[in-house]
Amino acid sequence: MSLELHGLLTLGSLRLEAHLEVGDEIVAVTGANGIGKTTLLRLIAGLLALDSGSLRLHGRLLDEAASGLFVPPHRRQVGLMFQDHVLFPFSTALENVAFPLRRQGLGATEARRRAQRQLDHYGIGALADRRPPQLSGGEAQRVALARALVGRPAALLLDEPLSALDAGARAEFRRLLRDQLSALPGPKVLVSHDQLDSAQICDRAVTLCWNGSAVVIRPAPP
Amino acid sequence: MARSVRHSPRLLRSLLPLSLLAVLFLALPLVGLLQGVRWTSLLSDLAAPQAREALGLSLLSSLLATALALLLGLPLAWSLARERFPGRELVRALVILPMVLPPVVGGLALLGAYGRSGGLIGGWLHQALGVQLTFSLAGVVVAQTFVALPFLVLAVEGGLRGIDPRYEQAAATLGAAPLACFLRVTLRLLLPSLAAGTALAWARALGEFGATITFAGNIEGRTQTAPLAVYLLLESQPAAAYALSFALVLLSLAVIIGLRGRWWSLGR
Incomplete structure (x- = not known):
């Protein structure tokens, strides 16, 4: 697998037990609002660090709690597209x-x-x-x-890339996303609350859910 | 154009004519100042030795004070906005102090610290480094920096706090190392606040009177800045005092124009 995440993150009241393996494919992450989808992406991008466990990308260790190893975001080659573009306003x-x-x-x-x-x-x-x-x-x-x-x-993360768009722009951008993401090798993880978006763009879907003691990642029901 | 909908008590809407009173209150002294200026001899009044020296000294000392405030204030503003350390609230209170302190008291406090005789470290400064702050240009700059620093620190700290952290995070995921991120994103987003803080600090340094006269004294050509000269010339040469005041008004106007878009704008 290209992306291997096995670890635990606690952030405020959130307790995320993340086990996720992504190959050369596009994986959709679904789940209720506020459950921790964005947090999962921030963890992979290096904006948050694991409390235990490890994260690897193409075999390279990016984050390992036990040894204290942590590769900062600018050395990870992990792209992150924020929900509302976050383009630099001065450029x-x-x-x-x-x-x-x-x-x-x-x-x-x-x-x-x-x-x-x-x-x-x-x-x-x-x-x-x-x-x-x-x-x-x-x-x-x-x-x-x-x-x-x-x-x-080397990997691309997208946080609700379609949610800010109206219906017309959405269909067009969905096609563009599908084409561009397929052309990019490596693992791609896309957070979306829209079933149609994830079904049309992604190869498979996982869902974040509460198992009584932590938020865990499960294969999404078909 | 849509009709605007308002939701305020009828009583408060009648305050518009009353607010005219405040406008008049602010505008009248300005008009008074302008009618006191002897326009025919304005340039020669400004060129008279005392006025010219005072104005030159004011420009030089206020620019040096602004530079010193930047040097001291930027690290402090950064620490207050981004770092967590014990006593941070206390430090912020200390930063605000010169803003609310009567300037004369500030000058006295500076004497107590840096005065050559009796100052906490003033004697040592003189003996060990040969530096005397009182009755010197350096003293003027110190007094001006003391009162100007809070304006710079508060403006820059506010600016830093206002920056959406996602811009810096986006830069990091796009491969920007911390230094590049700071120089190309943080600093760029901070620019308006930095400019406003610098302009305000400069204006405050330019107008400084109380702390300067108490700490640095009032020596013509050495520590007598334009505000001090205005006050002293008013008795002997009122025309020169008005000419200097007019020059200071022009400089203040330049600051306000420089701040355009931040606190006010021409139309919408």
């Missing part, structure tokens, strides 16, 4: 997409060239010079996806 769409390329050490000119190509590829090349407030919800979400994928992360 244009192009600069947002160029950001991860620059962090990988690419020169400014080359990063911008590749960012423009990425935007073109997503059908939003004309929006390159717009700032986030000037983008519609669907456009901003496309830029956010372009930004998350442009650096070719």
Whole structure:
């Protein structure tokens, strides 16, 4: 398995017993509101640390409570797409997409060239010079996806990528997601409360549920 | 354009004419100041040695004080906003103190600490380092920094607290190391607060009177800043006092224009 998570996280009143293995596939994570779906993604991205157990990506240990090993998020190559895009408000769409390329050490000119190509590829090349407030919800979400994928992360996490969109934009973005995620090798984990979204985009689904003493991950009922 | 719907007691709506009173109260002194300015000799009044020196000294000392406030204030603002340490609330109270303290008392307190004779470390500063703060430009800068620092710290701390942590988290997942994240995201989001805090601190340093005259004294050409000169010239050369005041009003106006969009805007 590419992503192997076996561990426990306690955060406030949440007690998450996470056992999740994801191969080269798209897995949907469903579950009630507030149960801990976002927390699970933050754990894999490295914004939270395990209290016990371990997390591996492609065999590489990212987090191991027993040894104290913890790889910080910027060295994990794990992309995270937030629920409401979180594009940098002070940058244009192009600069947002160029950001991860620059962090990988690419020169400014080359990063911008590749960012423009990425935007073109997503059908939003004309929006390159717009700032986030000037983008519609669907456009901003496309830029956010372009930004998350442009650096070719080893794994990609998506938190409710469709929830902010209206019905029309949703169907279109669902197709784009399906195409782009299938083209990216590695494990992909998508949090969604919408059955249709997860069924159309994902290969399989798991669900977070309360087993009486902790929140656990179970295969979703078909 | 939609009609606006209001939900406030009828009695409170009649307060609009009354608020005119406050506007007049604020505007009238400004008009009074302007009519006191002798426009025909404005430039020559400003060019007179005492006024020119005072203005130059004010500009230099307030800029140095602003730089010092930035140097001291940024780490403090960061710690107050982002770190947890025992006594943090106490430190914040201490930061606010110079804001509410009468400036003269602040000057006296500075004398008690840095005065050459009788100050807590003033004697040592003089003997060991050869530094004398009282009656010197350095003293003016210290007095101005003392009163200006809170404005900078509070503005920057507020700005830091207002930053949505998800921007920094997004930057991290996109491969930004902590330093790059700070320089390219945090600092960038902080810029408006930083600019506002710097402008306010500068304005406060420029207008400083009480702490300066108490701690640094009132030596023409050395520690006599523009506010001190305005007060002293009022007796002997009122035209020069008004000319200097007008120059200070212009500088304040520049600060307000610089803060445009933060506390006020031209239309909506």
